[in-house]
Amino acid sequence: MAEPSFVIVGAGLAGLRAAETVRAEGFAGRVVLIGDEPHLPYDRPPLSKGVLDGSRSPDSTRLRDESFYVDNDIDVVVGRRVAALRPHEGTVELADGTIVAATKVLLATGGRPRTLAVRGADLPGVRLLRTLDDAVAVASELDPGAAVVVIGAGFIGAEVAASARTIGCEVTMLEAAPIPLGRALGPDIAERYGAHHRARGVNLRCAIGVDAIEGTRRVQAVTTTDGVRYPAEVVVVGIGIVPNTELADAAGITLGNGIVVDETCRTSNPAVFAAGDVADFHSTVVDRRVRRESWQNALDQGAAAAMSMLGKGSRYCETPWFWTDQYDLKLQMAGTPEPTDDVVWRGDPDSGEFCAFYLRDGILTGAVGINRPKDVRAALALIMAHKAVPAELLADPSIDLRKATR
Structure with missing residues (x-):
């Protein structure tokens, strides 16, 4: 009988947590952790905070040292993309044609930033922030006095604005909703959080859309739907993420607001599981299906999915908890x-x-x-x-x- 092999697609927090858990539970088969970025698994929360304002080095975001993977016999494949799941064959295929045996697969593929569909959104100096390389690129352009426009006043946008102001940038933050962070915090606290940003010098504009991003060889300004033009040497777009469901979709796995999983993190294919930002699950806390984009959910659900892959799973009960540091x-x-x-x-x-x-x-x-x-x-x-x-x-x-x- 062939050695059992667990393949984890996505080398973020959920994927790493799953790999740690199966080894801690005594799984003796092969564990392969595959990520399409050229980095060992790292922590995302510092990217919009310490990495941007210079208080954290990029290397300090690593979740585990390289020796951890060696000591725990976890094969880490970085900088390579999974092209296809073949659960009926018990394999996954990488973009270069490599075939990897996979008795069971965990999809911890996360999401990618939503892009802004306006003229000029592809100009140099217009940045998205999701990966470590994104954060390093943005940080390199946040010089004291630089004119920075942040589009989106959710948690990522607000953290970028706070980091840029800490450095000494001149910051404008644009939000389509009537208040910043309103969907997450409710109006009472959201209004007060907006006041904190304004008190620290952020030009916060709400209930306003972006009409165009202007520039020739590089971004120079952002024009809003009310005709106001904001000078910009750097633009950071933070308007949410889109779950990476393409592999599951191509494999015929059921999708909803992400990859649909049951109470044990199993997808519609019994050999495939999902966890983290990409998983659409039934929350026992609110009694409806949700998709959580949080550090705590990635940590907990990654472990829960690993237990289910081992045949030891039980109903996943989330612990809704979130934090943000600004100023x-x-x-x-x-x-x-x-x-x-x-x-x-x-x-x-x-x-x-x-x-x-x-x-x-x-x-x-x-x-x-x-x-x-x-x-x-x-x-x-x-x-x-x-x-x-x-x-x-x-x-x-x-x-x-x-x-x-x-």
Whole structure:
């Protein structure tokens, strides 16, 4: 009988976590981790923060040293693209024609940045930010005093704007929605986050579209739909990602908002699994199908998929948690708050340190905190336990939630 071989397509956090997990669980077969970038697996959150502002070196983003893969007998194939899945044959094919045996396959293919469909979007100096090479390229152009236009005020756009201002760039941030980060944070906190950016010198324009990007040999300006022209030496487009589902689609695997998986991270093909940014799964927290683009989901779902590949899987129960660092503000979000939830404030919401708790019929459903990490961590445990928590306890900053709710 041939040696079992697990092939993991995508060398990001979810893929690496899966490889680590199968080895930690004693899998003795071959493990192949394939990535189309020319780098060992690295951490993405620093790309829009420390790598841009110079406080982190590109090499420091590596998730594991090369010796880890040798010690754990993980074959890492970098800089090569998987061209086709052939699960009925038990193989995958690389773009150069190489055939790799694959008893089971994990698709941790992530996503690619959405592009801006306007005139001039292909000019030199117009950048996307998803990969380590993207971050290095953007960082090389963020000189003090440079005119930078960031298109999109979601988390990536806001982090780029904060990093550029930290360096001393002149930053304009354009957002099509009425408020920045509104879909993720809700209007109360989103408005306040916008105010923090404006207070630090970002020219934040909301409810505005981009008409064109101007320039001859290189970008020179961005023109918005209201006719205003913003000078730009660098433009960074951060308007979301598109899940990389092409391999699954070509293999006849069911797609939705990503690659559809069951409660054990298995796709419609029993030999193929999916995890991370690309996976469309049923969340037990919100009781609907979702696709999560977060560090925590990639970590947890990568491990869960690995357990399922080993035949040890159980229902994947997500732990919704997210953070972003901008300026001296650390924002953390736990749970899945909805706009109709009741909000309880702890601390002054107009300050740089507060927490908002979200209650639905008395049950804690979410928490968003700025510079209150202990409160958010405590809230996460209560959210996952579906605990009813008195509003007066949540509102009192002198009460340690970790102790009060044991």
